[in-house]
Structure formats: C-alpha cells, structure tokens
Amino acid sequence: MKLTMVSALLLCLGLASTGLAETWTAEELSEYSQSEIEAMGDDNIQLQIAYWEWRKAEADARIDGLMPQVTPLRDTLDELEARIAELQSEINALRAEIERLRSAGVQHLIQDGECLWLIASYHYNYNDGSKWPLIYERNRETISDPDLIYAGHYLWVPLPMLSSYTVVEGDYLGKIAGYSRVYGERGMWPQLYEANRNIISDPNLIYPGWVLEVPRSGTFGGTR
Structure with missing residues (x-):
C-alpha cells in the first residue's frame, strides 16, 4: 500500500516528543488502509x-499563582522610581544653589590676626593685598569699618x-582640588591629574611654579 508523505511522517513520529502516544513503523502501517492511516x-x-x-x-495557572508576589514588587518598584526622581530633583536644586553661591564668590x-589686606593677599584669593577693597565692598552689609573684622565671622x-x-x-592635587575656587572638593583631584597628564607623570609629585589647567569642560594641559 502506498502512503502519502504527510500521513507517514505523522504516524511514524506520533507523539514521541510528548510520550502520550505510540509510534508506528512503515511496515506496521502497511497493514492499514489509506483512510485508516489518515484517521489515525x-x-x-x-x-x-x-x-x-x-x-x-x-x-x-503558575503565572496566576505568582501574581500575588509580583504585584507588590511592582508597587515597590514604582515607589522606588518615584523616590529616585525626587532625589534627583533635590540634587539638581542643590547643584543650582552651589553654582549660585559660587557666582557670588567664595566664603572665607x-x-x-587676619585683616582684609591679609585675606586678599592669599594666593588662593587675589595674591595681592591691595585688592582688599573688593572684599570690603562685597561685605558692606556686615562690615562697617574695614579695619575692624572679627575671628569666627564669614566674609564673601x-x-x-x-x-x-x-x-x-x-x-x-587633593589640596588644590579642595580650594573653593577650584572644585571645593578634595576627592576631585583625579580631574586635575587627567587634565594635566602632559606635565604630571606621578600624581603624588608636583612642583611649585607649575601652572595646572582646571578643567570645567573638555581636556586641557598645564605648563611647567
């Protein structure tokens, strides 16, 4: 008896992959008629x-059983994402405030034993004592007499x-990065190092007189 290709394949394969039905050989199938084979x-x-x-x-059913566990996790995830968004907003506000304060100057x-002339003479300020009037004018609200300032008070x-x-x-590098006019944070010294790799081979070894670039954006190079 001649079998159609489709019927023979179906019956030879059967449900071997599932183990739910028996399979037949071509020889066994030859005992059945075409209509019987197709029915099988x-x-x-x-x-x-x-x-x-x-x-x-x-x-x-398994998915439905897991849903009671999944739903609270989704709720928790939504809460965490909302909290992250709030914290990011707070961080952005703090950054804006820092920039505002920096634009107004730095606090000292x-x-x-300090006087306005001495404060102006510091190398991280003006490096020039004669510029003390700039400090005085900026702090006229709190300084009535430029010759009379008090320890423990802050000046802009x-x-x-x-x-x-x-x-x-x-x-x-850490000390320099910590200066208010640089980054105000010692931990940012690697930025100084990376921007001045053209003159700094060892971040623990720098020399007086070197001019370091302070990167705000992009990469720069210092000079010796």
Missing part, C-alpha cells in the same frame, strides 16, 4: 493539540572660579 494521523494531531493546550493551561572664615570673597592654578610650596 488525525487522532494523533488532536492528541498533540490537547497536550499543548494542557501545558499552556498549566503555565497560565576669618581667623585670629568675590572671585570667579579658576580656569588655571599655579602650584605653590606645600600643594598637592
């Missing part, structure tokens, strides 16, 4: 459909942020 093939197909529908229903805590020193810095005795 249809039965196998229906059985496979039923099997995979059962597997799907089982998977759906008056120490015993109207200074732009530095784009370069000349190394002095006792400086190191």
Whole structure:
C-alpha cells in the first residue's frame, strides 16, 4: 500500500516528543488502509493539540499563582522610581544653589590676626593685598569699618572660579582640588591629574611654579 508523505511522517513520529502516544513503523502501517492511516494521523494531531493546550493551561495557572508576589514588587518598584526622581530633583536644586553661591564668590572664615589686606593677599584669593577693597565692598552689609573684622565671622570673597592654578610650596592635587575656587572638593583631584597628564607623570609629585589647567569642560594641559 502506498502512503502519502504527510500521513507517514505523522504516524511514524506520533507523539514521541510528548510520550502520550505510540509510534508506528512503515511496515506496521502497511497493514492499514489509506483512510485508516489518515484517521489515525488525525487522532494523533488532536492528541498533540490537547497536550499543548494542557501545558499552556498549566503555565497560565503558575503565572496566576505568582501574581500575588509580583504585584507588590511592582508597587515597590514604582515607589522606588518615584523616590529616585525626587532625589534627583533635590540634587539638581542643590547643584543650582552651589553654582549660585559660587557666582557670588567664595566664603572665607576669618581667623585670629587676619585683616582684609591679609585675606586678599592669599594666593588662593587675589595674591595681592591691595585688592582688599573688593572684599570690603562685597561685605558692606556686615562690615562697617574695614579695619575692624572679627575671628569666627564669614566674609564673601568675590572671585570667579579658576580656569588655571599655579602650584605653590606645600600643594598637592587633593589640596588644590579642595580650594573653593577650584572644585571645593578634595576627592576631585583625579580631574586635575587627567587634565594635566602632559606635565604630571606621578600624581603624588608636583612642583611649585607649575601652572595646572582646571578643567570645567573638555581636556586641557598645564605648563611647567
């Protein structure tokens, strides 16, 4: 008896992958008529459909069972994302405030024995004592007499942020990065190092007189 290719394949394969139906050899199939073989093939197909529908229903049931656990996790995730957005907004506001304060100048805590001339003469301020009137004018609301200032009080020193810095005795990258006119944060020293790799081979070894670029954007190079 001659079998159609489709019928023979269906019946030879059967449901071997599922283990739910027996399989037949071509020799065994030769004992059946064409119509019987096709009927057997249809039965196998229906059985496979039923099997995979059962597997799907089982998977759906497992998903439904997990939903009570998934839903609270989704709610928690939504709450965390909302909190992250709030924190990011707070960070942005703080950054804006820092920039506003920096544009107004940097604060200096008056120490015993200091005067406006001495404060102006510091290398990280003006490096020129004769510029003390700039500090006085900026603080007229709190200083009535430029010759009379008190330790423990704060002064605003109207200074732009530095784009370069000349190394002095006792400086190191962390100290320089910590200056208010540089970054105001010692931990940012790697930015100075990376921007001045053309002159700095060892970040622990810098020399007075070197002019370091203070990168605000992009990459620069210092000079010796």
